[in-house]
Amino acid sequence: MTLQLLLARAGDGQPVLETPLTAESLRGAPLPAPLPKPTHLYNMSAEPDSLREQRWALVVPDTRRGRCLERILSPLCERRAEEQGRKVDVYPAPPGMDMSKAREFVDEKMYPTSRSSREHARYVLLAGTPEDLSMELQEELTGDGSCLVGRLPFEREEDYAAYVAKVVAREQDATRPRKARALLLTAQDRSPQILSGHQFVTAPAARRCSAARSQGFFPASSVVAEELSAGSKGRLMELAGAREPALLFTLSHGVGGPLSGWASAEEQRREQGNMWLGNRTVLTAEEVRQGAFLPGGIWFYFACFGAGTPARSVYQPWMEQLVRSGLMPKRELESIERSRPLEARPFIAALPQAALANPDGPLAVIGHLDHAWICAFHDPRNGQSHVNRLEEALASLVEGYRAGLALQSLSRFAAKADRELRKHYQADAQAEASGQSQAPQVEERAYLWMERHDVTHYTLLGDPAVRLVDRPSR
Structure with a gap:
């Protein structure tokens, strides 16, 4: 089992992690903090796609x-009030909340026990940058995945207005198509990471979606799967520029810090997370903002820092532990650390912001808010593919379900992995307490x-409530 990172250096495009890490490198990895567990309930027995029953706030x-x-x-x-048949709840939240304050705000202001769960909004839109609304608030709301959260992260007020006009116009368009294309693209720069990513993620996902479509279970108008040759920005723009709506899945390196480090925080915010296409070619925010x-x-952008960079x-x-133990060269950690925020503050990537602000752009972007690893959809222990998880998320979008539900279909696997992982740590603790030895299950624990x-x-x-296409009447 090896761990490969989808992060390329700005400028030359060299993989930041040159040598894949092994399962052994995770032997002493610290036990993660528990996933937040919501103390509130929703109308869990109701249709999850219905705002009338699930609410939007x-x-x-x-x-x-x-x-x-x-x-x-x-x-x-x-628009959302019309859909749910009641006025939308708006919650003003203090900026800069830590996890404790965020939990208090969610429990006391948004989901107090004095209100019926039928009145709790399951769909939640956060409007603001991480400076406006903290990432801790988003993490607390996301919890175990039962709350369907989206964020509009624009710095410019005119971008909010452009996004709102786009969404409302699309939803009120009586001629809106009922089918969309599915595009699954790999930015093939011939690096080992991308070769593995295409082999284990994009290609099998495309095969599964095509097979499902032939059986009537993946109602896309077409499924297009391509390996974009290095630097082929024109082909990407051609496919993405067609008027028929599309679900776009891309696998690529995300742009990280250059060898010399970022010159300024402004430069980092402008370029980090941009899509590396190979041959010194990058898809930038300026290129997706207009036209x-x-x-x-809807864009599923699979790359390091595709959605943004955490503090x-x-x-x-x-x-850091790997460097201390000699399992990672210090120079590789230094290379990775060039992507840490210069201002020690989290930020949302410029590329998806620009695409969302474009009046002729997507309605939603799903991406990574940290490093992205190939093993998310591929189990290196036995060579099995887990792209059924990706197929499920993509299928829910082409079927016309709301975008928040697609992300939830992935989130539940995190909760399952968390439970299984804690069993390993608990077994270790029990064995140590009883003085018994236990054979380490290195690869299984590493994968989890x-x-x-x-x-x-x-x-x-x-907005987590947007749809790629209208759902057919049932």
Whole structure:
């Protein structure tokens, strides 16, 4: 079992982690903190796709800017109120909440026990950057995946207005298509990481989606699977620029810190997480901000920092431990650390922000808010593919289910991995307490540890209630 990272150096595009890590490197990895467990309930017996039964709510920063954002987002709130048959709840939240304050806010303001679970909003849109609404609040709301959370992270108020106008216009368009294309693309730069990613993720996912479509279970108008040759930005823009809505899945390296480090925090925020296409070619925010780029579509962007960069990677303590134990060269850790935020603050990547702000762009982007590893959908212990999980998420989107449900279909696997992983640590503790020896299950534990962290850090940018296409009447 090897662990391969989808992160390329800015400038030359060399893989940041040159040598894949082994399962043995995770032998002493620290036990993760427990996943947040919501103390509130929703209408779990009701149709999960129905806003009338599940509710939709908006969270804005409790600031002057937050009040401005609430006004800008009012047309979207009116649209959701119409769907759910009641006024939308809007919650002003203090900026900068830590986990304790976030938990208190969620429990006391959003989901108090004095209200019936039928009135609790399961779909939640956060409007604001991480400076406006903390990542701890988002993490607390996400919890075990039962709450369907999306974030609009724009810094410019005009981008919120553009996004709202796009979503409302799409949903009110009586001629909106009932089918969408499915595009599964690998940015093939011939690196070992991308070769493995295509072999174990993109190609089998495309085969499963095509087979399901032939049996009537994947209702896309077409399934297109391609390996983009190095530097072939034109082909990507051609496929993404068609007027028919599309579900786009891309696998690539995300751009990380250059060999010399980022010159400024502004440069890092502008370029980190951009899509590396090989041959010194990068898809940038400027190129997806204007013109047709996945109009009315949804983008599943599989790359390091595709959605953004945390203040501190969840993998950082583990990698520091590897250096101390001699299992990772210090220069490789230094190379990875060039992607840490210069201002020690989390930020949302510029690329998905620009795509969402584009009036002719996608309705939602699903991406990684940390490092992304190949083993998310491939079990290296036995060579088995877990792309059935990816297929399930993609299928829910082409079937017209709301975007938040697609992300939830992935999140539940994190909860399962977390439970199994804790059994391993508990067994170790019991064996140590009784003085018994226990044969280490290195590869199984390593896979569970990586799966738990990797799947947990997917995030949805955009309204979790949007649909790729209208669902057919039932």
